[in-house]
Amino acid sequence: MNETEKQTAENADRAPIIEVNSMHKWYGDFHVLSDINLKVKLGERIVICGPSGSGKSTLIRCINRLEEHQRGQIIVNGTELTNDIKNIEKVRAEVGMVFQHFNLFPHLTILENLTLGPIWVRKTPKKDAEEMAMMYLEKVHIAEQALKFPGQLSGGQQQRVAIARSLCMKPEVMLFDEPTSALDPEMIKEVLDVMIDLAEEGMTMLVVTHEMGFAKSVADRVMFMDEGQVVEENNPHDFFDNPQNERTKLFLSQIL
C-alpha cells in the first residue's frame, strides 16, 4: 500500500466533511435543486459541471448558506445548517469560497483583504495575521502586490488574492464558484495552477467550472448537473470516456 492509497483508505473511514441529504431548494415557485445527495470526504476533489442554469452554483452556495435550502439536510464538519446564525457563521469560517467575480474588498489593500477574516473572526493578533497573509501571498506568487489595492491588479491576480484570502481562514473545505469564468484566457492558467497546487496539498475542494482539463487532471469525482438534479457522477476517467446518460453525452459533445 503506497502513501496515497493509505491516506485514501484512512479518509474513507472518517465521517464525510460535507453531507447533503435529499436537499431541495426553490426560488419562489421554481424548483432549482431537487433531491440532492452528496457526501464529500476529507481531501476529496469534486468538480461540478453542467449547462448554465442547472443549479450547480446554487448547490455550492447552499453549502455555506449564501443560499437557503428549504428541505433536506446539509451538514458541514458536523454542524447542521439551520437558521441558527451562530452555526452558519461557524460553518462559513470553516468553508472558504472563491467567487466568479473575485469580490475583493476594494477599499482595503491586498494585505488588509487577507488579514480581515483572521483578525476579526479568528481573533488572530494582527502581526501573526499579517505574517500568515504574506505566506499565502507568496504561495499564490503575488507577495509583491501586498500594499496595492484590488483595483490596481489584473483579474487573474485578483482571483489569486481571493484564493489566498480564503486560505488565510485555514478552511477545511474550499468552494470555487466558476473561478475562471470572468478571466481573460491568458489569465486562466495562472489561477488554475494555484488551484492545482492546492489540490496536490490535499485540500478538500468543490469546484464548479467549465475547465474540463482541470477536471480530468485533478478531480477525484466529476458530477454532472442538469435542471437541478445530479444526472451523472463518476470518476473523471469514466465520466469523460464513457458517459452513461444521454444528457451528459450531449453536454460533453458540446464543450469538448
Add this chain to the structure above:
Amino acid sequence: MNTPNTAPSREYLKPPVTEVGVLGWLHGNLFNTWYNSVLTILFAVLLWQVVPPFISWAFIDSVWNTPSEACRDIEGACWSIIPQNISFIIFGFFPDGAQWRPGSAMLILLGLVFFSKNSNHWKKSLGIYWLIGIIVMGTLMYGGVFGMQVVETAQWSGLPLTFMLSFFGMVAAYPLGVLLALGRQSRMPAIKTLCVVYIEMIRGVPLISLLFMSSILFPLFLPEGITIDKVLRAQVAIILFTAAYIAEVVRGGLQAMPRGQFEAADSLGLNYNQTMRLIILPQALKIVIPPSLGILLSAFKDTSLVVIIALYDVLKTTKVTLSNPKWTGYSTEAYIFLAVLYFICCYAMSSYSRKLEKSLHTGR
C-alpha cells in the same frame, strides 16, 4: 517595431491659425455659430452695463470704516456698517469683555476640523483631542470657572451659535442617519417600520414646524419645574431633522453596494456588525459623500431658521443691526457681507469634502 523613429517619415503640420491661440479660442468658444455670436454680444453688453457701476458703487465711491453720519452724503456703498458693528454681528449678545471666549472656541473648532481632514490622524488620539476640545469649548462658552463670568445659553448668539448648531447638528445627525438607514433595511419588521415612519414623518414636515414644536409644544409635556435649555432643544430638532435626510442618502449608498461584497464578507464568517462596519459602510459612505455634503450645506444654511424661536444666529444679529436707526438703509451692504460669509463657509465645506473623497480614493 513601430517606434516613431523607424516609422515612415511624415510631416507634422501645424493646425490652421483659426484653430489655435486667442483667435482660435474665440472662434471655437464664443463665435462658432451665429446664435452663439449673438449671445456673446448680448452678454458683453449686459456685463458692460452691470459691472462698472457695481465696481464704482462697491469700491470707488464707497466708505469702509466711518461713523454712520459719513454715509449720508455718499453715492457708493457704506461698508462701514460692517466694521462698526462687527462684534455684535459676529458675537451677538455675548458680553463685551468676554468675546475672546466664543472667538477662541470657534478657532479651536476650526482647528480640530482642519486637523481631522488628514487621514493619517484618524487614530484613537483624535477622539481624545475632540473630547478635550469640546470640553474646552463648552467651558469657554459657558464660563463660571477660572474667574470667567457665566454666560447663559440665551446669550449665545451670532456666528458661534450658527457654527455650534450646524456643526453638532451634522456630527450627531450623521451616525443617527446611518442607523436609520440600516434600520430601514432591517429584516425585523418592527425596526423597519419604526425607521420608515420616522424618516417619512420628519421629511414630511418643514424644519420650522419642528423648531416650533421643540420650543412651544415640547415644554408643555414636561413636568412642572423642569426646563430644558432652548438652545439644546433647537439643537436636537436640527439633529432629528437632518438625520432623516442623511438616512435616505445613506440608504442609496447601501443599495449601490454589489451583492458580492456582502457574500464575500459572509463567506469569511464575519457577522452582521463586522460586515457593516468593516466592509459595507466604509464603501457606501464614501459613495455618498457628494450628496451628504448637499444635505450638510443646507443644514448649515437652515440653522438661520432658529430666529423664529428667538435665537439670535448670525443672520438675526445682522437684522438687529439693521434695525438700529443709525444703520437702517444699508441692508444691501450687510446682506452682501453675510452672503460672502456664508459662501466662504459653504465653499470651505465643499472643498473639505472633495479632499476627503480624494484621500479615500483607492484606484478603480
